[in-house]
Amino acid sequence: MSATVRQLTKDDYGAAEHIIKTSFSQKLGIPDPDLFFSGGSLLGRFLMDPEGVFGAEENGELVGVNLATTWGSVGYFGPLAVSPSHQGQGVAQQLLMPVMSLFRKRNVSHSGLFTFPESAQHIHLYRKFGFMPRFLTAIMSKNLDSAPSKEVRVWRYSGFKDVEQSDFRDSARELTNDIYPGLDLQKEICAVEELEMGDTIFIGSDALDGFAICHYGEGSEAKSGSMYIKFAAARMCANSNVLFNSLLMACESTARAAGVGKIAAGISTARDAGFDCMLSAGFKTDYLGVYMHKPNEQGFCRPDVFAIDDWR
Numbered sequence: 390m391s392a393t394v395r396q397l398t399k400d401d402y403g404a405a406e407h408i409i410k411t412s413f414s415q416k417l418g419i420p421d422p423d424l425f426f427s428g429g430s431l432l433g434r435f436l437m438d439p440e441g442v443f444g445a446e447e448n449g450e451l452v453g454v455n456l457a458t459t460w461g462s463v464g465y466f467g468p469l470a471v472s473p474s475h476q477g478q479g480v481a482q483q484l485l486m487p488v489m490s491l492f493r494k495r496n497v498s499h500s501g502l503f504t505f506p507e508s509a510q511h512i513h514l515y516r517k518f519g520f521m522p523r524f525l526t527a528i529m530s531k532n533l534d535s536a537p538s539k540e541v542r543v544w545r546y547s548g549f550k551d552v553e554q555s556d557f558r559d560s561a562r563e564l565t566n567d568i569y570p571g572l573d574l575q576k577e578i579c580a581v582e583e584l585e586m587g588d589t590i591f592i593g594s595d596a597l598d599g600f601a602i603c604h605y606g607e608g609s610e611a612k613s614g615s616m617y618i619k620f621a622a623a624r625m626c627a628n629s630n631v632l633f634n635s636l637l638m639a640c641e642s643t644a645r646a647a648g649v650g651k652i653a654a655g656i657s658t659a660r661d662a663g664f665d666c667m668l669s670a671g672f673k674t675d676y677l678g679v680y681m682h683k684p685n686e687q688g689f690c691r692p693d694v695f696a697i698d699d700w701r
């Protein structure tokens with residue numbers, strides 16, 4: 390039977406979350422679905438960009454969900470999940486079609502996803518839509534059990550007045566545009582502020598040297614007791630690595646101030662110097678996924694880019 394695909398609203402969140410938890414916990418062998426993504430919430434995605442939230446229904450029952458995100462010219466989707474009882478019937482492929490249309494409508498020039506590198510099924514599924522496997526992405530974390538090596542001054546977006554916030558977003562867009570033309574995180578910055586999911590922090594005095602969109606607290610994408618770096622990037626310049634190290638320290642200060650004991654963040658290993666910085670800063674790899682890109686180009690997964698993201 391063919392499912393009906395429609396846009397979901399925040400009222401569908403509970404059912405969508407149930408599908409995500411049951412399907413992923415089955416795939417990962419986690420006995421209790423509630424332990425998957427424990428304490429984290431994806432409701433912010435439903436509120437931030439309702440046009441990118443898709444569900445598949447059969448007989449009025451939600452059986453699959455796919456969340457698309459666009460950051461200006463860059464788009465990705467996930468989590469994509471189908472109820473265990475409805476897998477293998479083409480539902481995922483139906484849920485990919487509206488995402489491809491959305492990316493076209495929004496003039497996305499580089500799109501991708503994060504998936505299980507060892508799964509022939511996943512690689513096959515996404516290849517059918519033109520995505521090709523590339524570098525591994527490391528999902529990393531750092532426990533904040535020892536004293537900070539260095540305290541750094543952290544500037545916060547939430548501390549700005551409206552006009553300053555607007556100026557900051559312009560500077561952030563210029564910084565990301567230098568990394569990849571059209572890459573724009575403004576939507577994420579605004580969502581964190583409006584939905585009180587954490588804060589965007591930054592470093593630099595005369596120029597913006599780097600910023601990090603940090604999720605923490607209830608309703609955010611951070612798991613219980615941790616801070617999740619949704620996106621971070623250092624300005625493109627000869628000493629981006631130095632700026633990136635300062636940004637990591639600023640993130641650590643932010644996590645400590647938020648009262649959490651752990652930082653979670655993902656980075657493409659194609660950004661090998663940035664990956665090295667994170668290892669040197671005490672981050673450890675918890676597990677690896679693979680990015681698949683369409684077109685099969687590097688986008689902003691390049692050695693000269695010092696940026697954190699993981700497209701989960």
Ligand SMILES: CC(C)(COP(=O)(O)OP(=O)(O)OC[C@H]1O[C@@H](n2cnc3c(N)ncnc32)[C@H](O)[C@@H]1OP(=O)(O)O)[C@@H](O)C(=O)NCCC(=O)NCCS
Nearest residue numbers: 412416469470471476477478479480481482504509510513
């Ligand atoms: C991955 C998932 C979304 C797929 O959903 P689905 O509705 O079962 O997928 P579809 O039926 O649309 O397509 C699956 C495709 O993989 C193929 N496939 C299945 N097992 C395969 C294998 N071992 N090797 C190669 N291809 C395989 C199927 O034949 C089908 O392709 P086809 O139409 O060309 O024959 C679903 O299994 C799921 O929710 N899994 C748990 C969560 C998850 O892993 N989400 C994705 C994270 S990136």
